[in-house]
Amino acid sequence: MSVGRLQAMLPWDVRLQARYGFYTVYAVLTLAFALGVRAVPVDARPLAFVLVVFSDPSFLGFYFVAALVLFEKREGVLDAIVTSPLSTAAYVCSKALSLTLLALLATAVIAVLGYGPGVGWPALLGGVALTSTLFVFVGFVAVARFDSINAYFMTALAYMTVLGLPVFGVLGLFETPLYYLLPAKASLVLLRAAVETVPTWELVYAVGYLLLGNVVAFAAAGRAVDRHIVAGVTDHEAAGTPIGASVGGEYGPVASLALADLKNWVRDPLLVYIGLAPVLLGLVGRFGVPYAASALSDWVALAAYYPEITGLFVLFGPTIIGFAVGFFALEDREQGTLTALRLTPLTARGYLVYRGVVTLGAGFLAALVMVPLSGLVALPLATLVAVAAVASLYGAITALVLASLAANTVEGIAVSKFFGLSVIAPVAAVAVAPLPAQYLAGVLPAYWPLAALVRGVDGSGGVWALLAVGAAYQCAVCWLLVRRFLARGE
Known part of the structure; x- marks a missing residue:
C-alpha cells in the first residue's frame, strides 16, 4: 500500500x-x-x-x-x-x-x-x-x-x-x-x-x-x-421489478406499480423482515420486557414505564416502514425513475400518493397490533385505533423526510441517524418531564401519539385533544415535506 x-x-x-x-x-x-x-x-x-x-x-x-x-x-x-x-x-x-x-x-x-x-x-x-x-x-x-x-x-x-x-x-x-x-x-x-x-x-x-x-x-x-x-x-x-419498467404495464400505472411492489415484498428478505418486524417486536415486548424488568429491578422499576415502552413499540412499526419506503424513493431518484414518471400517466404526484397510501396503511396495521401483541398495557379499542392512525402519520413523515431532504442514499443514511433521537426524546419527555414543560417535546411529531397512548393507559384524560393536535400537526408537516419533494423536480 x-x-x-x-x-x-x-x-x-x-x-x-x-x-x-x-x-x-x-x-x-x-x-x-x-x-x-x-x-x-x-x-x-x-x-x-x-x-x-x-x-x-x-x-x-x-x-x-x-x-x-x-x-x-x-x-x-x-x-x-x-x-x-x-x-x-x-x-x-x-x-x-x-x-x-x-x-x-x-x-x-x-x-x-x-x-x-x-x-x-x-x-x-x-x-x-x-x-x-x-x-x-x-x-x-x-x-x-x-x-x-x-x-x-x-x-x-x-x-x-x-x-x-x-x-x-x-x-x-x-x-x-x-x-x-x-x-x-x-x-x-x-x-x-x-x-x-x-x-x-x-x-x-x-x-x-x-x-x-x-x-x-x-x-x-x-x-x-x-x-x-x-x-x-x-x-x-x-430483488424486484424496476418501477420504471412497470408503470406503463397492461394493468394501468397504479395496478402495475402495486403488482411490482407485491413481488418485491415477497422476494426481498428485507421487506419480509419489515412485514414481520411488528410481530417480532410484539413478542419481545411480551416475553423480553418482563424478563428485563425482573433482571433490572435493583436499578429501575421498569414496570412503571410500561406505557412509554409500549408507545415506543407502537411507533417502531410505522417508522421502519417509512424508513424502507423513503429509501425506495431515494433509489428511484438515483436510477432516474422519478424523472421518468413525469412522462407516464402516473406522474410524480401519483407516485407520491401511492407511496403515501401504502405507508399509511401498512404503518396503521403495524401500530395497531403492537399493544395486544406485547400485552404490557391495556387500552380501549377506540383509543387504540385512533392512536394507531395518528402513529401511522409519523411513518409517512419518516418516508417524506428521507425523500425530500436527502439527495441520494448517502445523504439518506446521514439524515436517518436522527430517527432514533426523534422517537427516544419524546419517550424520555413523557416519562420524566412534568406538564406543561413536557409539551416542548411536541415539536417532534412522535410525541403526540405517544403521549395520547400513555394518558389512555393511566386514564388521566386529554387523549382526544392530544390526538387531534397530533393529527393536525403531522398533516401540516407532511404537506410541507410533500411541497419540498415536488419542488425538487424529480
Whole structure:
C-alpha cells in the first residue's frame, strides 16, 4: 500500500463526508448524546456513557461505509478508482481512517460535555479507534456484494444483532463467557476501562483481540472489494421489478406499480423482515420486557414505564416502514425513475400518493397490533385505533423526510441517524418531564401519539385533544415535506 496515495485519498474522503452532511449530523447528534448522558444520575452515568459511545460513534462507520460504497459504485466512481494507481488497501484504509476520525471527534465531545472529568482517555480513544476501524472493515465485507442499500440492510441487521450481543452482559440481563469470542466484548472492556477499574488480563485480551480482529477484517475487506468490485463480480442482484419498467404495464400505472411492489415484498428478505418486524417486536415486548424488568429491578422499576415502552413499540412499526419506503424513493431518484414518471400517466404526484397510501396503511396495521401483541398495557379499542392512525402519520413523515431532504442514499443514511433521537426524546419527555414543560417535546411529531397512548393507559384524560393536535400537526408537516419533494423536480 502506497502511503502517499493514502495521504492523497484521506483528505478527499473527509471532504466528501463533510459534503454529504456526516459532520453536520454528528454535530447535532453528539450534543444530544452529551446532554442525555449528563442528564443521567451520577451513579448510572458511567454505564450510560459506555453504552452511548459503543452504540453510536464506535459503530457509525459500519453504516456509513455501506452507503458510500454503494453510491460510488452506482455513480461509477469505483470504476475510476479501480483503474487508477490507488490500491485496494489504500481505498479501504482511507475510508476506515476518515470515518474513525469522525468517531473520535464525536466521542471526545460526548466525554467532555456529557461525562465530565475522570475519563481514561487512552482506553477511551484507543477502544473507539480499534472498534471503528474494525467495523468499517466488516462493513466492506457486508456490503461489497450488494447493489442496493435496501438489500444490504437485511445483512446489516444480522451482523449487528450478533455483534451487539455482549451488551446484554453489560446490562446484567444475560452473561456468558462466549461473549469473549465476539469483538464487541473487547470493545466494551476498553470503554469500561475509561470509567472504571478493569483487570489487567481483560485489558490485554481487549487490545490483543481487537488488533487481531482488525488484521483479519482488513484482509477480508480487501478480498471482498477485489472480488465483488474491482473484478466487477457481484453475487447479488437487487430483488424486484424496476418501477420504471412497470408503470406503463397492461394493468394501468397504479395496478402495475402495486403488482411490482407485491413481488418485491415477497422476494426481498428485507421487506419480509419489515412485514414481520411488528410481530417480532410484539413478542419481545411480551416475553423480553418482563424478563428485563425482573433482571433490572435493583436499578429501575421498569414496570412503571410500561406505557412509554409500549408507545415506543407502537411507533417502531410505522417508522421502519417509512424508513424502507423513503429509501425506495431515494433509489428511484438515483436510477432516474422519478424523472421518468413525469412522462407516464402516473406522474410524480401519483407516485407520491401511492407511496403515501401504502405507508399509511401498512404503518396503521403495524401500530395497531403492537399493544395486544406485547400485552404490557391495556387500552380501549377506540383509543387504540385512533392512536394507531395518528402513529401511522409519523411513518409517512419518516418516508417524506428521507425523500425530500436527502439527495441520494448517502445523504439518506446521514439524515436517518436522527430517527432514533426523534422517537427516544419524546419517550424520555413523557416519562420524566412534568406538564406543561413536557409539551416542548411536541415539536417532534412522535410525541403526540405517544403521549395520547400513555394518558389512555393511566386514564388521566386529554387523549382526544392530544390526538387531534397530533393529527393536525403531522398533516401540516407532511404537506410541507410533500411541497419540498415536488419542488425538487424529480
